[in-house]
Amino acid sequence: MPDIPSLFGGGSRADRFDDIDQFVPEHLPDSDAFLDGHRVLDGDDHVAVHRVARDLFEARGVYDVTFGYNLARLNLDRRHPDAGFRYAEDRNDPSVLLAEFTPTTPFCPQSKTLTVGAFRAWNGLADRHDYDRVRVRVAPMHQQADAINAELDAMDPADAQAETDDSVPDTGSPTGERDGDESGAVSLSEEFEAALKRLSSEPE
Numbered sequence: 001m002p003d004i005p006s007l008f009g010g011g012s013r014a015d016r017f018d019d020i021d022q023f024v025p026e027h028l029p030d031s032d033a034f035l036d037g038h039r040v041l042d043g044d045d046h047v048a049v050h051r052v053a054r055d056l057f058e059a060r061g062v063y064d065v066t067f068g069y070n071l072a073r074l075n076l077d078r079r080h081p082d083a084g085f086r087y088a089e090d091r092n093d094p095s096v097l098l099a100e101f102t103p104t105t106p107f108c109p110q111s112k113t114l115t116v117g118a119f120r121a122w123n124g125l126a127d128r129h130d131y132d133r134v135r136v137r138v139a140p141m142h143q144q145a146d147a148i149n150a151e152l153d154a155m156d157p158a159d160a161q162a163e164t165d166d167s168v169p170d171t172g173s174p175t176g177e178r179d180g181d182e183s184g185a186v187s188l189s190e191e192f193e194a195a196l197k198r199l200s201s202e203p204e
Contacts, residue, residue, distance in 0.1 A: 018076040020054065023047050027081045029102035031088065034137040034149075038088035038098055049087050049097065050075060052129050053118070059128075060121040062114065066104075071114055080104050085118075095132040097122070102139040111138050112148045119152060 018024050023043050031040045041049055054072035057063075062071045075084035083104040090096035099118065103111045115138050122134035137149045 016078055017073065018078065020051060020076065021047055022076075027078055028075060029082050029084055029086055029139065031086045032100055032102070032139045032141075034100045034139070035086060035088040035098055038091045039094070041087040041089065046087060050085065053085065053099075053122070056121040056125050056128060057118065059125060060117065062117040062121050064110065064114065066110070071118065074104075093132075095130075097131040097134045099134060099136045100139055101136065103142055106141050106143045108142065111142050111144070112151070115148060115152060116155075119155060 018027055023046050025042070050072060054070060057070050057072050063069065064071050064074060067074070067077070072085070074080060077083075083102050086100050086102075088098045088100075090098060099122070101111070101115050101118065103114075115136050119134070119136040122129070122131075122136065126132075126134075136152055138145050138152075142148065
């Protein structure tokens, strides 16, 4: 799925994004409560895991509709240095990966949809990585972190594993339905959606 130009502008691609092979700590969120006490990945370890995340999100259509790109690119977006994913391996079982997502704002209406989509991508395409299980949580800075994380905690990786590779979950892709369960969540306006469709139909 090609990137859709953001309606918010922001300069050229070279100015906006770090390279996927770079680990730039100042452009990443700090690890938070979910990763405390575990082996937080950095350097080449972080880069290797995040490259896999990018490929899995592309396969499952886990896209941020606000910025119109694969959710993994949020880590590389210099405009949002405190947002994105951090990873850790479980201190008791390194075959379990922990992924903590920090959204751009505490009231991001996509946070549940995106974290559920990330969970399903990681666990539904388990043959594409070396972890037995991947647990995903949203950072506690989000106003509905407790409710979102309770739902993620209740999800069984076995259920996600049973999904076929070509199934497309409700992940926040530009063509998917947005989650409407979060209280206070506001869907994109008709004007925004119309502009998004126009941009997505323009030839590259």
